[in-house]
Amino acid sequence: MPLPRVIAHLDMDAFYASVELLRYPELRGQPVVIGGGSRHQPVWDIDPDTGERRRRFSRLRGYTGRGVVTTATYEARALGVNSAMGMMKAAAKAPDAVLLPVDFDQYRKYSRLFKAAVRAIAPQVEDRGIDEIYIDLTEVVAARLPHDDEAIDPDDAAQEAWWCAREIAAEIKQAVRDATGLNCSIGLAPNKLIAKLASELDKPDGLTVITAGDFATRIGPLPVRQLNGVGPKAAAKLARLDIATIAELAASERGWLVAQFGASYGAWLADAAQGHDDRPVVTESEPKSISRETTFERDLHAVRDRTLLSRIFTELCEQVSADLQRKRYLGKTIGIKLRFDDFRTVTRDQTLAAPTADPAAIRRAAGACLKRVDLTRRIRLLGVRAGALSRSDAAASESGAAELFE
Secondary structure, three states: OOOOOOEEEEEEOOHHHHHHHHHOHHHOOOOEEEEEOHHHOOEEEEOOOOOOEEEEOEEOOOOOOOOEOOEEOHHHHOOOOOOOOEHHHHHHHOOOOEEEEOOHHHHHHHHHHHHHHHHOOOOOEEEOOOOEEEEEOHHHHHHHOOOOOOOOOHHHHHHHHHHHHHHHHHHHHHHHHHHHOOOEEEEEEOOHHHHHHHHHHOOOOOEEEOOHHHHHHHOOOOEHHHOOOOOHHHHHHHHHOOOOEHHHHHOOOHHHHHHHHOHHHHHHHHHHHOOOOOOOOOOOOOOOEEEEEEEEEEEEOOOOOHHHHHHHHHHHHHHHHHHHHHHOEEEEEEEEEEEEOOOOEEEEEEEEEEEEOOHHHHHHHHHHHHOOOOOOOOEEEEEEEEEEEEEOOOOOOOOOOOOOOO
């Protein structure tokens, strides 16, 4: 009997913040914002009442600078603080929230742990970032269902398959919790599009099943912006066309959507609104580029702040090099990205004679790119990128040194 396709989307709940709460359990239940710099590290002091040592945490109150919220606990989100929000705006909404610096090494460690726990149960995993994955459970479900020659009603077989999938998802959630101490939310559905929507419905610590028959009632009322692939501009245009929900989008004629949004995107909108998505779970994919960038607390001047900029620039090149070597890639195109105090963004690239992962070679090429940019305005953001990637068992290339911001 043919069984339904079963796709899971697993999303770690408030991942960065939850990792920090493992380190600082005394902050559980409090609004916590992740996104500070090293100056926001907790420090030890003495409690004046008890004389005992205690951690003292930075607060958002009085924050000044250009920092951006990376993530926040659900308690902070309840106060209106969201990811990608400017830190000063967040401080106005939640001045007493605890502010912690980001620790990407720790987040990557826990990312590896939870993904390994999932793969031990269901090996067909598509990595979608540090805190989310897709899982194809179809074969796992089929292997666990009883096999006999007795005829069974197709609807009963499908229902049994979804119950089995729910049990497997519960096992995965427990395995992730055992491996990391963290909670995740899982959405189960016939495809990736619906699974991702389902994983958001019952956060945190959710487990939601949306079958094809549930789509209209469970997903239809949601705002069209929740479709993964509908960005702010498309959502704004849909709003001008009096389309606010996925159900309203589903009621629109395909031809009309194509006329409004073009052949490719209009057809995708029509299919997505109906819950149609035949994309496979891709267990291996090659990145197009590897990059590192940083936004400064204050705008920096290329001449007056050249010592600081030179150090940061070197660190970014070294970080890109380390990422390339850890992931076993070489980059043949090295690029830079700058955003100035007027919010203008500039990029420059240079193609090398041979691919490299050497930090000095990356710095030299990035420096050559930098010399092609007018640096009279103050710099708000600086980034380094390696593209045109190729696989390598060992990163090796000719290296050279170059002094920048001299």
